[in-house]
Amino acid sequence: MAGPLEGIKVLDLSRVLAGPWAAQTLADLGADVVKVERPGAGDDTRQWGPPYFKDGNREISAYFMTANRGKRSVTADMRTPEGQEFIKKLAARADIVVENFKVGGLEKYGLDYTSLKAINPGLIYCSITGFGQTGPYAKRAGYDLIIQAMGGLMSITGEPDDVPGGGPQRAGVAVSDLFTGLYSTIGILGALHHRNVSGEGQHIDVALLDTQVAMLANQASSYLVSGTPPERQGNSHPSIVPYQSFATKDGHMILAAGNDSQFKHFCEAAGMPDLASDERYSTNPNRVAHRAELVPIVASIMKGKTTEEWITVLEGVGVPCGAINKLDAVFANEQVKARGVELLLEDKMPSVANPIKMSGTPLEFTKAPPHLGADTEDVMKELG
Template identity: 60%
Template sequence: MGALAHLKVLDLSRVLAGPWASQLLADLGAEVIKIERPGSGDDTRHWGPPWLPDGTGAPTSDAAYFLCANRNKRSLTVDMTKPAGQAILRELAADADVVLENFKVGGLLPYGLDYASLAALNPKLVYCSITGFGQDGPYAPRAGYDFLIQGMGGLMSITGRADGEEGAGPQKVGVALTDILTGLYACSAVLAALAHRDRDGFRSGDGQHIDLALLDVQIACLANQAANYLVSGQSPQRLGNAHPNIVPYEDFPTADGRMILAIGNDGQFARFAALAGHAEWACDARYADNAARVQHRDSLLPLLRQVTATKTTSEWIALLEAAAVPCGPINEIGAVFADPQVRHRGLRVDLPHAAGGSAPTVANPIRFSQTPVDYRFAPPTLGQDSEAILRALGRSGEEIARLRREGVV
């Protein structure tokens, strides 16, 4: 039994931010019913190649992208534009603890599936709305996409090579990071709202509406870079792989590639300098402490690069790890999953899939001592659980057949 096995979640979201949140809730034990459009389903089912192979190795109609955020869920197809479909969703919401949705502001109001309508049926409902820009403000009606928000929210302005370097220019992060972070914030917000609803001595037991915007999340996650601007009044600039506040903290050339040095304090720098054959660097007033190294990075970094290029990546890592100097390789993703630590921690999980064969997924990183994550089932095929869910609602086989004929499910 997972930590959240007592919870029921109605997931009206699609693509990544909402499904990431609902997958995390599902991994922690919640029952999650994923609502999808009949015939097409979640957009990410079609964001391929690559496609999940079936038991014979032939490609299915489900893209790998869909697999990353839809484990441990049940799929029910419902056309919410039809009154009979709306009735099914309201019936599910009346018995749910949580509703997740990422429609445009006001998009569910015509169907009676907005917060006010569902809260009238179920006052204990925690209803989380994920949008690009929030429920109010001049941008509220706009659609929001991760790439767009990375640009508007400042992340791309600090990602990429510095002006004047070859290949300079703003860059997005290699995964839809704003969506992922929004999903994590959504999960935290939902759990906080449930704790508030259910805590001992709380009188009303009411749920609440959560208004979560991708732009807000992106700006909140600028972290030290936002703080640097707020304190100094100067917008941080792109530094490639360098760190604005720590030196040396970036990638360096080696005899056979590149490695990362992540030196976080002066003791680590002194040990590195000694191993590099230049113990005098740690005594040089320009480099003795981090503040001085940040100020004089332009003279220090070329010296470091000359030294690091004299040994291979593996030679440096062996030498520096023995001296407790943080360092590491820059792995391709294939090398990540072949890494002995990653294999030991079991970060690849293969789950039997309804189409035959198995669906590979990345393990949940949370490790509980009492309520471990339970990988109950693979991401579902479209409408895989429709009949079972409808029968649990009291629909007969004849009624379900009629709903299918009418295109409701």
């Protein structure tokens, strides 16, 4: 069955993560994505390893595999007139272009939005940069780690300075890049609908820094309301108690009592029903106010059982909880398996499925990330 974007053509001029993630999402949705890469080198992430997956006599980096499923790869040197002409022909028939060059970086090649719009007025052209097309930082390069720092995420991630191991921490994956890729996809789909109604294409400007600040969500809103910058507080939640990690007899787990009823059920299951009726802890605002007294009590209780014992007990009474899994346990998890999260592309290459489940136009994952230039000849034939 065809995907929801069947018939849509995407020209992917991006590399590394944010742009390729957006283009891969479009490929997952059924679009025909042609990725243009540098001859002899390709996307930077082709060399970001180990580990590498062995595909016949060739290797492909696990990092490149992350964001390039479902695409076709062509090589073209955009510094040459021949390369520029080839890319312009691709753009002329494309619905969407995704690029993440520095601001103005494609203008000298005649591959910027204004130049390609003259060839294809209905083109949807998405530019992804560190800081956006405007503003005093527009010319700067932006990498995920820098954006996590500048955008405030690292100021609220990690343990407080006054505890062992305290200090700012980055998130374990490049969340600024990934969120930017997803926001870019959302913008592209909005522009695609607008074009279907009006016939007009447009330029989409998405910045990592803008995205990072936007995804601070409740933390940003709380600051704007209170005027007080939030502090790092490890795995605990600023507005819910108890909602954090706790040590158990054999490891660590998450306890997430999101309302008063769940906290009451936890206390009953833990054999301490009086704790829930204590005025200091009977409501969430009171539990937040008395966090310093309550958390050590809960911590001492949690050490009395193993993680699996707690999960069995708490799930039985409807209290949200979960183990802190390493990735071997994640992919062995029965729910993860039941949802088909792990894929084998072309029956051999491992991948992780797009999480979108659609009843009418289900997503299909058939094409593995391409080897460099594997589709150049076929695409050139299509262009005549």
